[in-house]
Amino acid sequence: xxxxxxxxxxxxxxxxxxxxxxxxxxxxxxxxxxxxxxxxxxxxxxxxxxxxxxxxxxxxxxxxxxxxxxxxxxxxxxxxxxxxxxxxxxxxxxxxxxxxxxxxxxxxxxxxxxxxxxxxxxxxxxxxxxxxxxxxxxxxxxxxxxxxxxxxxxxxxxxxxxxxxxxxxxxxxxxxxxxxxxxxxxxxxxxxxxxxxxxxxxxxxxxxxxxxxxxxxxxxxxxxxxxxxxxxxxxxxxxxxxxxxxxxxxxxxxxxxxxxxxxxxxxxxxxxxxxxxxxxxxxxxxxxxxxxxxxxxxxxxxxxxxxxxxxxxxxxxxxxxxxxxxxxxxxxxxxxxxxxxxxxxxxxxxxxxxxxxxxxxxxxxxxxxxxxxxxxxxxxxxxxxxxxxxxxxxxxxxxxxxxxxxxxxxxxxxxxxxxxxx
Numbered sequence: 238x239x240x241x242x243x244x245x246x247x248x249x250x251x252x253x254x255x256x257x258x259x260x261x262x263x264x265x266x267x268x269x270x271x272x273x274x275x276x277x278x279x280x281x282x283x284x285x286x287x288x289x290x291x292x293x294x295x296x297x298x299x300x301x302x303x304x305x306x307x308x309x310x311x312x313x314x315x316x317x318x319x320x321x322x323x324x325x326x327x328x329x330x331x332x333x334x335x336x337x338x339x340x341x342x343x344x345x346x347x348x349x350x351x352x353x354x355x356x357x358x359x360x361x362x363x364x365x366x367x368x369x370x371x372x373x374x375x376x377x378x379x380x381x382x383x384x385x386x387x388x389x390x391x392x393x394x395x396x397x398x399x400x401x402x403x404x405x406x407x408x409x410x411x412x413x414x415x416x417x418x419x420x421x422x423x424x425x426x427x428x429x430x431x432x433x434x435x436x437x438x439x440x441x442x443x444x445x446x447x448x449x450x451x452x453x454x455x456x457x458x459x460x461x462x463x464x465x466x467x468x469x470x471x472x473x474x475x476x477x478x479x480x481x482x483x484x485x486x487x488x489x490x491x492x493x494x495x496x497x498x499x500x501x502x503x504x505x506x507x508x509x510x511x512x513x514x515x516x517x518x519x520x521x522x523x524x525x526x527x528x529x530x531x532x533x534x535x536x537x538x539x540x541x542x543x544x545x546x547x548x549x550x551x552x553x554x555x556x557x558x559x560x561x562x563x564x565x566x567x568x569x570x571x572x573x574x575x576x577x578x579x580x581x582x583x584x585x586x587x588x589x590x591x592x593x594x595x596x597x598x599x600x601x602x603x604x605x606x607x608x609x610x611x612x613x614x615x616x617x618x619x620x621x622x623x624x625x626x627x628x629x630x631x632x633x634x635x636x637x638x639x640x641x642x643x644x645x646x647x648x649x650x651x652x653x654x655x656x657x658x659x
Contacts, residue, residue, distance in 0.1 A: 266303030269310060269373035275446035277379070277421065278432050281312070281371035298369050300334035309377035311345065311424040316369050318437055320425060323348055325376065345376070347423025347502060372442050374427060379446060380418040380507075384454065388412060389462045391478075392469035393515070393523060403472035407526060409519035411465065411475055415511040417457060419446075419503055426502030449503075456496055457489070457505055464488035465513075478513045485510070634658070 267281035281304070298314070306312045306324050314322040314332075324330065325343040342348030389411040397404035421427050428436075431449070436442040464485045468478055478485070486508040498504045515523070605625055607618035616625045632644035639653035650657055 264299060264301065266305065267298075267371045268305040269307060269312075272307075272310070272373065272375050275379055276375055276443070277446065277449070278372060278374045278428070278435070278442055278444040280436070280440065280442040281373055298332055298334075298371065300332060302332045304330045304332055304371060306330065307373075309375065311348065311374040311376055311421075313372050313374065313424065313428060314369070315372055315428075315436065318368070318433060320351070320428065323351070323425070325424070345422075345424065347425050351425040370436070370440065370442075372428070372432070372436060374421055374424040374432070376421055376424065378418050378420045378507075380416070382417050382419060382446075382450065382454065382457070383414065384417060384458050384461055385414040386412060386458060386462055386465070388516075389465050391465060391475055391515075393475045393519070394469075394472040395474070395523075395526065405526070406469075406472070407519075407522055409475055409523065410516045411478075411513060411519075412516060413461075413465070413478075413510060413513035416507075416509045417505055418507045419453065419505050421502055422498065422504045423502030426500075428502075430501045453497065453503070453505065457493065460489045460492040460505075461485070461508065463492055464508075475513065475515050475519075479510050482508070482510055 265283055265285040267283055269279065270282045272279060304312060304324075306327050306329075308327050310327070311323060311325040313320050322339060324339060324341040325345045325348055326341045340348075340352040342352050391409050391411045392406045393409040394403040394406045396402065432442060432444060435444050435448075465478065467488050468481055468485060471481065471484070473481065486506065489508050490504075490506060493505045604612050604614055606612050607621060607623050609618065609621045609623070611618055611620035613619055613625070617623065618625075632641045632647050633639065634641075634651040634653060634656055635658075639651055641647045647658055
């Protein structure tokens with residue numbers, strides 16, 4: 238039950254008719270016909286001589302029949318419900334019942350594994366069975382599968398404006414959508430798990446994307462939601478998810494491998510994000526946090542205070558009847574200590590930013606003055622040989638940047654902002 242290559246050239250588009258010269262070579266031949274529009278598997282169409290149309294015993298494959306295999310196709314010969322031969326190499330072949338199975342896997346890893354299992358278990362010849370059929374499996378990429386995530390819980394991380402590092406996170410609710418594609422990468426497993434039942438039910442064997450899309454979409458969305466959740470480990474904001482699409486695709490592939498690729502022979506890949514956004518409630522929480530965080534920065538607080546006082550002065554000046562009282566009230570407030578020390582706040586903010594910057598190690602060219610009065614650039618004094626003194630260690634509050642006087646014994650709470658330390 239083997240195949241003999243009848244032509245070296247690769248065939249054209251799926252469903253193309255056999256030419257006149259080729260037709261004269263066979264009593265009948267099998268072809269896939271049209272497999273566009275999301276067709277995953279279908280039974281081969283039997284064509285008997287020119288003008289005879291599509292007829293004949295569909296359960297008998299005559300020795301000497303022609304069989305076409307197109308690009309991105311796998312032809313399988315099924316006898317009594319099991320695969321007895323296959324071919325994933327494009328070309329035109331002649332079926333010979335007296336030969337051993339050809340098992341032409343091409344580059345398909347799944348078929349190579351199946352071929353190794355066949356071994357010597359199938360011998361040439363033997364009696365004719367009454368259920369012998371040709372099926373074609375589509376090995377091309379099938380695109381256009383859409384996904385919509387629904388609600389996804391995601392830890393949105395904020396970045397500290399001074400250090401540039403993630404500093405705080407808030408649970409948000411995201412909603413997203415996009416596209417993905419599928420491809421049958423192990424046709425033998427696909428037929429065993431999905432195709433055989435359909436082929437045995439009516440012999441038609443027609444399987445389209447509509448037959449598997451509901452189940453595959455449900456599992457794909459679950460995997461995408463799980464993959465988005467795993468991106469929280471990167472400590473990024475929700476607006477950066479699209480920039481990590483490659484990481485998301487990798488995570489989703491790993492999640493789906495066992496349920497689809499390993500178990501059903503179908504790979505789901507090329508996840509594309511069309512949109513990923515937080516809901517309004519989450520956005521409001523983030524905006525509130527960002528506004529509150531701004532007040533913990535002394536320079537930002539000083540700027541807010543300055544804007545507030547400026548607006549108050551403008552309002553007072555615009556009111557001819559109440560301008561004098563307004564300015565007098567502002568002066569009284571400042572005199573009583575109620576006004577904001579804007580200059581002091583701005584200076585604190587500057588000090589915090591300087592403290593948060595990464596300190597560069599001192600280079601050999603930096604000068605230092607020895608106790609003997611000699612100015613040096615190396616690690617030892619050129620006049621008396623004294624060792625360069627160790628630089629005094631400094632300690633700062635991680636929240637506001639306040640410098641502690643005793644680095645070896647920092648306080649339990651920051652005296653500037655009250656942050657708990659240690």
